[in-house]
Amino acid sequence: MAQKLPLNGSVATLQVARDRLAGCSSWPLRFAVYSSGGNLSRRSSCWQWGGYLRFSLSYRDVEELLAERGLRADHVTVWRWVQRYGPEMEQRLRRRLKPTNDSWRVDETYIRVKGKWVYLYRAVDSTGATIDFLLSAKRDVDAAERFLAKALGGENHPAPRVINTDKHAAYPPAIAELKADGVLDENSKHRPVQYLNNILEQDHRAIKRRVRASQHFRSFWGAWRTIAGYEAIHMIRKGQACGSVGLLHHFILGLFAATN
Numbered sequence: 001m002a003q004k005l006p007l008n009g010s011v012a013t014l015q016v017a018r019d020r021l022a023g024c025s026s027w028p029l030r031f032a033v034y035s036s037g038g039n040l041s042r043r044s045s046c047w048q049w050g051g052y053l054r055f056s057l058s059y060r061d062v063e064e065l066l067a068e069r070g071l072r073a074d075h076v077t078v079w080r081w082v083q084r085y086g087p088e089m090e091q092r093l094r095r096r097l098k099p100t101n102d103s104w105r106v107d108e109t110y111i112r113v114k115g116k117w118v119y120l121y122r123a124v125d126s127t128g129a130t131i132d133f134l135l136s137a138k139r140d141v142d143a144a145e146r147f148l149a150k151a152l153g154g155e156n157h158p159a160p161r162v163i164n165t166d167k168h169a170a171y172p173p174a175i176a177e178l179k180a181d182g183v184l185d186e187n188s189k190h191r192p193v194q195y196l197n198n199i200l201e202q203d204h205r206a207i208k209r210r211v212r213a214s215q216h217f218r219s220f221w222g223a224w225r226t227i228a229g230y231e232a233i234h235m236i237r238k239g240q241a242c243g244s245v246g247l248l249h250h251f252i253l254g255l256f257a258a259t260n
Contacts, residue, residue, distance in 0.1 A: 057213055083222065085256075086229025092255045093232050096241045100125040100157035105200040106148070106165045108139060109208065112216045113223045120207070120227065121147040124200050130235045131157055135224045144174035149183055162189045164196045206234050 057065075059075035066073050103126040108119045119139045123131040132151035136143040152159070165171040171190065178184035210230050217223035235241060236251060243251070 058215055061213075082229055083225045086232070087225050089252065089255060090228040090232040093235060093241060094154070094156065096243065096255070097156040097235065098129075098240055098242060100129045100131055100240075101127065102158045102161040104131060104151075104160040104163045105197050106151075106163055106171070107197050107200045107204070108136075108168075109204045111135070111208075111211055111223060111227070113220050114218055118220065118223070119143065122200065122204065122207075123147075123151050124203055125157070126199070128199050128203055129238060129240050130203070130231060133227070133231050135220070135227060137220065139168075139170065141170045141173050141177075144168075144170040145177055148174060148178055152178070152183055159185050160188050162191050164191045164193055166194045166197060167192045207231065 059078050062078050063073060063075040104123050105126065106121070106123045108121045110117050111120050112118075119136045121134040121136060121143065123133070125131060132147070132154055134143075134147040134150055136147070148163075151157075163171075163175065171192065175184065175188075175190045179186055179188070207227065207230050211217075211227075214226065217226065241251070243254070
C-alpha cells in the first residue's frame with residue numbers, strides 16, 4: 001500500500017511495490033512528486049509525463065499514482081503531454097549532450113505498432129552512449145541509409161572511424177552510397193562483427209521494457225513521439241547530458257526553462 005505523505009508544496013515520495021504495478025522493478029520505486037494543494041502545477045505536470053517516460057508504466061498506472069497523491073489527470077491527458085513534450089525534450093537535450101567517440105555500434109530492433117512490426121534503428125558508441133535513433137516502417141537499404149545519414153548529421157559526435165553492424169545485407173550498400181555521396185568519409189571502416197554489438201543489444205532492453213509496459217502503440221507517429229521521449233530520458237540517465245547530476249525532473253525543468 002502506498003505510504004501516506006503530507007502534500008504542502010514540497011517534494012513528496014511514493015513507494016509502490018511490484019505487485020501494485022506490473023512491469024516495474026522488483027524493488028520499490030520512488031517517485032518524486034511535486035504538488036501544490038492538489039492543483040496541477042508546472043512541476044507536477046512535468047513529473048506526470050516525465051515519470052511515464054522514465055519508468056515502466058502504462059498511462060493508467062500514472063493516472064492511478066496521481067489519484068493517490070490527490071492529483072486528477074486522465075490517462076489521455078498524460079498521453080497528450082507525452083506526445084507534445086517528448087520530442088521537444090529530445091531536441092532540447094541534443095544541445096547539452098557530451099561528445100561520443102568515433103567507434104559506432106549500429107543495429108535495429110522490432111517495435112509493434114497497430115499490430116504490425118516496425119523497426120527502430122539505434123546507434124551507440126563503444127561505451128554505450130546513445131548516438132541517434134530512427135523509427136522506420138521498413139528494414140531495407142533506404143532505411144539504413146536514411147538512419148546513418150541522420151546520425152552523421154549530429155553535432156555531438158565525431159565522424160565514425162568504424163561502424164560496426166550485424167551481417168544484415170542492407171548495411172554494405174547503404175554505407176557505400178553514403179561514401180559515394182560524400183556524406184561518410186572514405187576512410188571510415190565497416191565492420192560486420194555481430195558479437196561487438198552486444199553492448200547495443202543490452203541497451204535495446206531499456207527502451208523495449210518501456211514499450212512493453214505501454215502495451216504497444218496505435219499509430220506510427222504516436223510511437224515515434226513517445227520513443228523520442230524514452231530515448232531522451234535514457235540518455236539523461238546514462239549521464240550523457242552536461243549538468244544532469246541530481247533529480248531528473250529538476251534537469252527536465254531546466255531544459256524547458258533555458259529557452260523559454
